[in-house]
Amino acid sequence: MPSLLDPLTIRDVTFPNRIVMSPMCMSACNEEDGKVNDWHLVHYTSRAVGQVGLIIVEASAVQSNGRISAQDLGIWSDEHIEGMRRLVEMVHAQGARIGIQLAHAGRKATVPGAIAPSAVPFSEEYAVPAEMTQEDIRKTIKAFADAARRADLAGFDVVEIHAAHGYLINEFLSPLTNKRLDGYGENIIGRYRFLEEIIDAVRPVWLKPLFVRISANEYHQDGNTLETFIDYARRMKSQGVDLIDCSSGAVVPADINVYPGYQVPYAEAIRQSTGIATGAVGLITKPSHAEDIVRNHRADLVLLGRELLRDPYWPLRASKELRTDIPVPKSYMRSW
Numbered sequence: 001m002p003s004l005l006d007p008l009t010i011r012d013v014t015f016p017n018r019i020v021m022s023p024m025c026m027s028a029c030n031e032e033d034g035k036v037n038d039w040h041l042v043h044y045t046s047r048a049v050g051q052v053g054l055i056i057v058e059a060s061a062v063q064s065n066g067r068i069s070a071q072d073l074g075i076w077s078d079e080h081i082e083g084m085r086r087l088v089e090m091v092h093a094q095g096a097r098i099g100i101q102l103a104h105a106g107r108k109a110t111v112p113g114a115i116a117p118s119a120v121p122f123s124e125e126y127a128v129p130a131e132m133t134q135e136d137i138r139k140t141i142k143a144f145a146d147a148a149r150r151a152d153l154a155g156f157d158v159v160e161i162h163a164a165h166g167y168l169i170n171e172f173l174s175p176l177t178n179k180r181l182d183g184y185g186e187n188i189i190g191r192y193r194f195l196e197e198i199i200d201a202v203r204p205v206w207l208k209p210l211f212v213r214i215s216a217n218e219y220h221q222d223g224n225t226l227e228t229f230i231d232y233a234r235r236m237k238s239q240g241v242d243l244i245d246c247s248s249g250a251v252v253p254a255d256i257n258v259y260p261g262y263q264v265p266y267a268e269a270i271r272q273s274t275g276i277a278t279g280a281v282g283l284i285t286k287p288s289h290a291e292d293i294v295r296n297h298r299a300d301l302v303l304l305g306r307e308l309l310r311d312p313y314w315p316l317r318a319s320k321e322l323r324t325d326i327p328v329p330k331s332y333m334r335s336w
Helices: 038-049 078-092 134-154 169-175 188-202 224-239 263-275 287-295 306-310 314-322
Strands: 008-010 013-015 019-021 053-063 097-103 158-163 210-215 244-247 275-283 299-302
Touching: 013 097, 019 314, 038 053, 038 078, 038 210, 053 078, 053 158, 078 134, 097 134, 097 244, 134 158, 134 188, 158 169, 158 188, 169 188, 169 210, 188 224, 210 224, 224 263, 244 263, 263 275, 287 299, 287 314, 299 306
Parallel strands: 019 053, 019 299, 053 097, 097 158, 158 210, 210 244, 244 275, 275 299
Antiparallel strands: 008 013
């Protein structure tokens, strides 16, 4: 029976445990160039010292107009590789694995040039995006593939495609935001086509583990349901996706009943229905809760967000509570 602190191997990459740092935007770039700086090196490496098994770097824009904010990390240029490589080396030196989330904010971008499948703004506070042309779609798909190539050159262990939280790919997937009639909309097959073509473009240049983050519930009567995403998960699995990172919401403004583990049932249902590995995320704070998720096969990985912002050494707390030894950083042996 698997445990939270057991290793997990996907393709040829072994994660030392099932604890994952969820991608969280830091808005910490010093300039509007999207490059890694000292903040990122300290922030992420601290969690590697804390023995987090896999660290997923925040949403990194594949195009400059795809940033959520002007201070976001980017991976739209080869100039980003050097800083990313330094970050990877520092994390690897502490025994952790590291991934990067490839993203495009779509209509939720707050930088000039927002684009979307349809010219429908997220809310009154956001600009009306330009509806993407076929050429825009082609260029954006290529941008994801180019970003995956850069991630490989930088040495990352995992690529996660961000198809959740109302950003560009999610906008194509959802009937709430995709009003197209050109083969990239109309029905669930058409709405999946953009993500499908991104995966097909990324997979040949990225041979290591490939994750996709989804919003498995759109919290709207006319939006996608869990059943839709079970179908999409089957399609992703057939394309070579290794794990579905199951989040929810943020496609349209909504009131969500949030409580510890409220998104875990999505990960469990997709895992059981399709056989693909899943990650569970959402107000998981206690080691016993995370252990229950893994031991009862509700998900294969447990992603922590704000809890790891509060406590970079959460895996130590988990090891004490679960009475399991984990590696100790040499310099910290006297205290651990």
